Amino acid sequence: MVLMAIPSFGGMLVVLLSVFVTPVLYSWVKERRLTSRGSEA
Secondary structure, eight states: OHHHHHHHHHHHHHHHHHHHHHHHHHHHHHHHHHHHHHHHO
């Protein structure tokens, strides 16, 4: 059972990281684009 638990836990960890990290990175990129446009004008 332990051998099966290791990849299961790793998979859940990857999913949780992607669920939280992806929106943060997307927002960060959008914010940088907006601020760079504002400084040029």
